Amino acid sequence: MIRQSQIKRPGFIERHNLWTENQKEASQKIKAVVKEQDLLFVRAAWSDQHGIVRSKWLLAQAFLSALENGMQISTGTFLFDTGGAMVFNPFVPGGSLDMPLMTGAPNLVAVPDPDTFTIVPWAKRTGFILCDEYFQNGQAMPFSSRGILRQSLLELDQRGLECIVGLEVELYLAKLEDPMLGLAQVGCSGKPGEPAKVSPLEHSHQYLFESHNPEIHDLLGVVVENLVEMGLPLRSVENEGGVGQFEFTFDPIPALQAADTMMIFRMATKQICRQQGYIASFMCRPGLEGCFSNGWHLHQSLVDKTTGENAFMSANSETLISDLGKHFVGGLLKHANAACVFTNPTINCYKRFRPYSLAPDRAGWGLENRGVMIRLQGGFDDPTTHIENRVGEPAANPYLYMASQLICGLDGVDHKLDPGSPTEEPYTTENSLLPKTLQEAISYLSESKLFSQKMGQQFINFIIKIKHSEINRFLESVTDQPPEEYLTQVTNWEQREYFELF
Structure with missing residues (x-):
């Protein structure tokens, strides 16, 4: 008899159908590379509204988990201008953006795009990958500039x-x-x-x-x-x-x-x-x-x-x-x-x-x-x-x-x-x-x-x-x-x- 705790539940990416078949295949190859090259870090990155790369360094095991569930990131990078001045107060209803999902500076889910994975040659045992941003309910983040280009290309x-x-x-x-x-x-x-x-x-x-x-x-x-x-x-x-x-x-x-x-x-x-x-x-x-x-x-x-x-x-x-x-x-x-x-x-x-x-x-x-x-x-x-x-x-x-x-x-x-x-x-x-x-x-x-x-x-x-x-x-x-x-x-x-x- 299979216990409920033994049933593997689909991760965030699978639940919301966020990857193509090609991306799914690429993610399996990435897992092999992480193991074969004994990577210590993977820099999981995304673009803010200014086109500046923001990132978190994930240890290998955390990165492998992110290939199923994405990575939790703050909405903070969307709140600042080029000089780091806070433009929006997130601690009011709608986060000063008339968006209930932005109230209180909640976390977003950054979903790695397997098609962008690469090794960082000037840093030892380090990989790099770009991500797309989603709300916790799987809804695409409307301020994602990569998402806006995707929409135009669609x-x-x-x-x-x-x-x-x-x-x-x-x-x-x-x-x-x-x-x-x-x-x-x-x-x-x-x-x-x-x-x-x-x-x-x-x-x-x-x-x-x-x-x-x-x-x-x-x-x-x-x-x-x-x-x-x-x-x-x-x-x-x-x-x-x-x-x-x-x-x-x-x-x-x-x-x-x-x-x-x-x-x-x-x-x-x-x-x-x-x-x-x-x-x-x-x-x-x-x-x-x-x-x-x-x-x-x-x-x-x-x-x-x-x-x-x-x-x-x-x-x-x-x-x-x-x-x-x-x-x-x-x-x-x-x-x-x-x-x-x-x-x-x-x-x-x-x-x-x-x-x-x-x-x-x-x-x-x-x-x-x-x-x-x-x-x-x-x-x-x-x-x-x-x-x-x-x-x-x-x-x-x-x-x-x-x-x-x-x-x-x-x-x-x-x-x-x-x-x-x-x-x-x-x-x-x-x-x-x-x-x-x-x-x-x-x-x-x-x-x-x-x-x-x-x-x-x-x-x-x-x-x-x-x-x-x-x-x-x-x-x-x-x-x-x-x-x-x-x-x-x-x-x-x-x-x-x-x-x-x-």
């Missing part, structure tokens, strides 16, 4: 399409001179500490300068070796125009995998460099002498899942891109200003939108033109045809960045929006100007019926309140400066807030 899948994304990301590397770890320097909640003091990695501004390679080869070699060992689809590395500025590009891959890759890339690069005595910063415009802005150019195409063909490729010798592709561009341009909250979520990055630079200052498009927002590459009968959105900053949350592209682009497809003619003069066309500040971008988002409908009004209210907290703290720090200064020059507040965070 809508795309229902149209018989798949989104393919190529990452092109710029960052700064600098030698760490003083980490500023004195008690008076480390800061507190809502007031980040003094930024680390750094020195240049190389001498002078020289774009793609081969002779600088002896200065940077060893560090880049360590970074690249670890990224490749983690299985990231790295394609190239190049020295950009700024002192210590580099660009990393990755092979085109499906959108969710690309977003996960960006999360892991930023996290890994920062940790590897710090271990070597350097700082890697994805801040858009660091407060370093002679600094150029960092951009994150997002290469995108859609593929017909039935035929496998590029849905942006033109079959008409008189057109550069298919009708679907043209309307997709039309949607990106129409909703560009509202989408800036997701493509450009920091105060710092709006100092990058300058005329006659390698960044756009208005919502236009063109063929092989690096001054436009949407750069078209390819053309008639070219299977590599795709668009490159040059608006984004490398500190953006990758899930929200990519979701915003699909939301805007598909609205253009549904309404057959015409992007107008491609331009050869991106800084003098009549296209609408991009926002000059984060506050201006928020104003556009608050008026957007499209984003409220697709991401949910609850999430839009949440992200706007988070960003208002960030803006208010910034404005309080610059009361003694005229706007023409703090809106154009990188302030000490920005360096403290973003340089080491992103």
Whole structure:
């Protein structure tokens, strides 16, 4: 006779049917790897609303349990702005979010995604995995940015399409001179500490300068070796125009995998460099002498899942891109200003939108033109045809960045929006100007019926309140400066807030 206590009850993941068959198979392989490699820890991680990796270190046995029941985490990481200031009071009904499930800062369940498991090569006996967040009743957490991208991809899948994304990301590397770890320097909640003091990695501004390679080869070699060992689809590395500025590009891959890759890339690069005595910063415009802005150019195409063909490729010798592709561009341009909250979520990055630079200052498009927002590459009968959105900053949350592209682009497809003619003069066309500040971008988002409908009004209210907290703290720090200064020059507040965070 079988006793009740001997019956194995299904775990949280099985009860709520949260994994596909492929994920279930992958989880069995992970269990074998944990045992074979005698892993001590697995870092179970998730993305917060800012696109920052948060994690818990689980000992091996606890991780194996999490593969059945998930991992208990606090809702705390959803309550703070970029500086760690608490935006929402959880100890009132609804947690200040009009959500009964958020009352009292209850635990969430972080469910590991077996498709993202990897070994951390720079840390002994350590694994890493990304998670999705759920409430205790199995309901998806509506503020999960990875979940929001999944929803956008589900809508795309229902149209018989798949989104393919190529990452092109710029960052700064600098030698760490003083980490500023004195008690008076480390800061507190809502007031980040003094930024680390750094020195240049190389001498002078020289774009793609081969002779600088002896200065940077060893560090880049360590970074690249670890990224490749983690299985990231790295394609190239190049020295950009700024002192210590580099660009990393990755092979085109499906959108969710690309977003996960960006999360892991930023996290890994920062940790590897710090271990070597350097700082890697994805801040858009660091407060370093002679600094150029960092951009994150997002290469995108859609593929017909039935035929496998590029849905942006033109079959008409008189057109550069298919009708679907043209309307997709039309949607990106129409909703560009509202989408800036997701493509450009920091105060710092709006100092990058300058005329006659390698960044756009208005919502236009063109063929092989690096001054436009949407750069078209390819053309008639070219299977590599795709668009490159040059608006984004490398500190953006990758899930929200990519979701915003699909939301805007598909609205253009549904309404057959015409992007107008491609331009050869991106800084003098009549296209609408991009926002000059984060506050201006928020104003556009608050008026957007499209984003409220697709991401949910609850999430839009949440992200706007988070960003208002960030803006208010910034404005309080610059009361003694005229706007023409703090809106154009990188302030000490920005360096403290973003340089080491992103």
